[in-house]
Amino acid sequence: MSRFLEVAHVTKRFRGLTAVDDVSFGLEKGAIYAIIGPNGAGKTTLFNLLAGVYAPDAGHIAFEGTPIAGLAPEKICQAGIARTFQIVRPFPGLSVLENAKIGALLRHRDPADAEQAAGETLRRLDLWDKRRQLAASLTLPDRKRLEMARALATEPKLLLLDEVMAGLRPTETDRIVAILKALAAESGLTVLLIEHVMRAVMALAERILVLHHGAAIAEGEPTAVVRDPLVLECYLGAEALE
Amino acid sequence: MSVFAALNGRARWLLALFVASLALAPVAADRYILSVLILIFYFAYLGQAWNIMMGFAGQLSLGHSLYVGLGAYVAAALWTKFGVGPWAGMFAGMAVAMAFGAAIGWLGFRFGIAGVYFALLTIAFAEFTRIAFDHMDWTGRAGGLFLPVRAEQAHQWWNLRGGPLLFYYLALALMLGALWLCAALRAARIGHYWLAVREDEAAARALGIDVFAVKMKAVLISSAMASVGGTFYAFYYNNLFPAQIFDMSRSIEMILAPIVGGLGTLIGPILGAFILTPLGEGLIAATEEAGLSAPGTKAVFYGLALMAIVWVAPSGVWPWLRRKLGLETP
Numbered sequence: 001m002s003r004f005l006e007v008a009h010v011t012k013r014f015r016g017l018t019a020v021d022d023v024s025f026g027l028e029k030g031a032i033y034a035i036i037g038p039n040g041a042g043k044t045t046l047f048n049l050l051a052g053v054y055a056p057d058a059g060h061i062a063f064e065g066t067p068i069a070g071l072a073p074e075k076i077c078q079a080g081i082a083r084t085f086q087i088v089r090p091f092p093g094l095s096v097l098e099n100a101k102i103g104a105l106l107r108h109r110d111p112a113d114a115e116q117a118a119g120e121t122l123r124r125l126d127l128w129d130k131r132r133q134l135a136a137s138l139t140l141p142d143r144k145r146l147e148m149a150r151a152l153a154t155e156p157k158l159l160l161l162d163e164v165m166a167g168l169r170p171t172e173t174d175r176i177v178a179i180l181k182a183l184a185a186e187s188g189l190t191v192l193l194i195e196h197v198m199r200a201v202m203a204l205a206e207r208i209l210v211l212h213h214g215a216a217i218a219e220g221e222p223t224a225v226v227r228d229p230l231v232l233e234c235y236l237g238a239e240a241l242e
Numbered sequence: 243m244s245v246f247a248a249l250n251g252r253a254r255w256l257l258a259l260f261v262a263s264l265a266l267a268p269v270a271a272d273r274y275i276l277s278v279l280i281l282i283f284y285f286a287y288l289g290q291a292w293n294i295m296m297g298f299a300g301q302l303s304l305g306h307s308l309y310v311g312l313g314a315y316v317a318a319a320l321w322t323k324f325g326v327g328p329w330a331g332m333f334a335g336m337a338v339a340m341a342f343g344a345a346i347g348w349l350g351f352r353f354g355i356a357g358v359y360f361a362l363l364t365i366a367f368a369e370f371t372r373i374a375f376d377h378m379d380w381t382g383r384a385g386g387l388f389l390p391v392r393a394e395q396a397h398q399w400w401n402l403r404g405g406p407l408l409f410y411y412l413a414l415a416l417m418l419g420a421l422w423l424c425a426a427l428r429a430a431r432i433g434h435y436w437l438a439v440r441e442d443e444a445a446a447r448a449l450g451i452d453v454f455a456v457k458m459k460a461v462l463i464s465s466a467m468a469s470v471g472g473t474f475y476a477f478y479y480n481n482l483f484p485a486q487i488f489d490m491s492r493s494i495e496m497i498l499a500p501i502v503g504g505l506g507t508l509i510g511p512i513l514g515a516f517i518l519t520p521l522g523e524g525l526i527a528a529t530e531e532a533g534l535s536a537p538g539t540k541a542v543f544y545g546l547a548l549m550a551i552v553w554v555a556p557s558g559v560w561p562w563l564r565r566k567l568g569l570e571t572p
């Protein structure tokens with residue numbers, strides 16, 4: 001049987017630069033996975049390949065057994081993969097509720113139903129009290145959660161989170177970790193997250209993929225990956241061992 | 243009335259009062275006032291049509307005179323040449339305008355011609371069409387197309403033959419109908435998707451929105467609405483000249499009311515028309531009174547007034563007024 005998400009020998013080049021270099025990995029349904037790696041390693045580019053922003057120059061991507069590489073972003077979202085943007089892109093002139101509602105309209109064609117569903121998502125992400133505020137007026141932690149709420153409102157099977165914890169205080173990070181754990185446990189959502197905050201990665205991820213210069217240099221269980229000599233050398237540094 | 247469910251009690255009363263006073267206005271108003279009110283309704287209606295494109299979907303069209311002109315010419319030609327009534331003519335004009343809208347939208351949205359370049363595309367289509375009509379024998383070339391005014395037809399209101407009262411109520415119905423339609427669209431799925439596309443296309447696509455289809459719906463609905471305004475124009479004025487109806491200044495005139503009133507709002511186009519049309523008419527009267535007949539005098543004062551309004555209420559008069567009147571929904 002094919003895996004939930006199967007990425008096979010995927011490569012993406014920008015002119016001379018190979019941003020993603022022959023990367024292969026797979027996800028099982030209902031788990032939380034992390035991608036780590038230094039700045040410029042190609043993590044966001046890999047997300048953009050999964051989310052349909054770019055078509056890979058080589059390789060295959062299959063979601064639930066169906067090839068999706070090269071499909072338009074909207075088609076991929078319709079298929080059940082939602083993503084957040086590393087540099088958040090809320091609809092600034094719309095309210096928090098409207099932002100989430102637009103996501104919810106994908107599966108709830110009736111605006112009243114969509115508003116109901118959006119409200120529930122906002123409650124989950126502690127944004128309900130701010131539902132009437134303009135997205136432009138939110139603080140960064142709130143914007144990050146709005147980015148997640150909007151993606152979740154499309155009711156995805158697979159959620160791609162690009163550094164939703166970057167720039168947050170530890171209490172904020174813990175809050176998001178708790179929310180994600182609850183979501184995965186209750187709804188069987190599969191999560192693939194790019195994250196620099198190792199505390200969150202270790203708390204959440206069942207498996208980790210490490211990218212470096214576009215290539216996958218390690219893949220496996222967190223405790224094993226953080227002890228991998230190559231990973232220590234390229235990314236984590238010796239202090240992570242302590 | 244579920245589309246107006248978002249209005250608070252006070253706003254509903256104001257709206258009802260507004261509609262009632264306009265419905266009764268002909269009792270008190272003289273012919274001149276009625277003609278100004280007809281113009282106001284007409285520009286409010288067209289502003290509403292343009293606002294769907296720009297205010298909702300964020301696509302700048304500077305060639306909406308094209309759709310108005312097509313709606314006017316198609317219905318007028320069918321009437322004068324074949325005796326086809328204005329209602330059938332209106333639908334024919336709509337179909338033609340939508341075909342042009344579809345062509346412009348397809349070119350622009352399929353090939354990623356966005357922003358000011360899209361605006362240039364809309365101008366180009368309007369200009370080419372103007373030139374084509376200037377040379378088309380069948381519609382009287384640059385010399386114009388005239389709808390005959392015959393005494394025996396004077397009371398065929400169903401053929402839009404009649405006096406100012408008929409056109410007054412017709413224009414009022416157009417304005418209120420457009421308000422209702424835009425409120426319904428805004429509250430619907432498509433209205434939300436338009437706003438998403440206006441705010442951030444890439445984010446909209448990531449939420450599963452087919453941006454191309456969403457923009458095409460905007461241009462089709464907007465062009466159809468504008469063409470109906472054109473049919474009204476043709477039967478109200480009874481004469482059409484390509485240089486007038488397709489002119490770029492017409493497209494600009496059309497977009498001022500929604501901009502001044504408040505882009506992307508439902509009341510903005512109406513409020514803008516109620517401010518700008520009387521202002522323009524008043525300036526004509528005032529400059530004549532003062533003996534200032536130098537060309538452009540009116541335009542200068544009009545421009546200054548526009549600047550003053552935009553300075554006081556940069557995001558439009560309606561958002562500003564709504565705050566002042568306490569009509570913000572809680």
Ligand SMILES: Nc1ncnc2c1ncn2[C@@H]1O[C@H](COP(=O)(O)OP(=O)(O)OP(=O)(O)O)[C@@H](O)[C@H]1O
Nearest residue numbers: 014017019037038039040041042043044045046086
């Ligand atoms: N659209 C693009 N055009 C050209 N080069 C690009 C483009 N997008 C990314 N790159 C380059 O590809 C490489 C990988 O970038 P990417 O954004 O995927 O890294 P990342 O792992 O997400 O880094 P970070 O941790 O800083 O977010 C970088 O060298 C980047 O400059």
Ligand SMILES: [Mg+2]
Nearest residue numbers: 043044045086
């Ligand atoms: Mg990145």
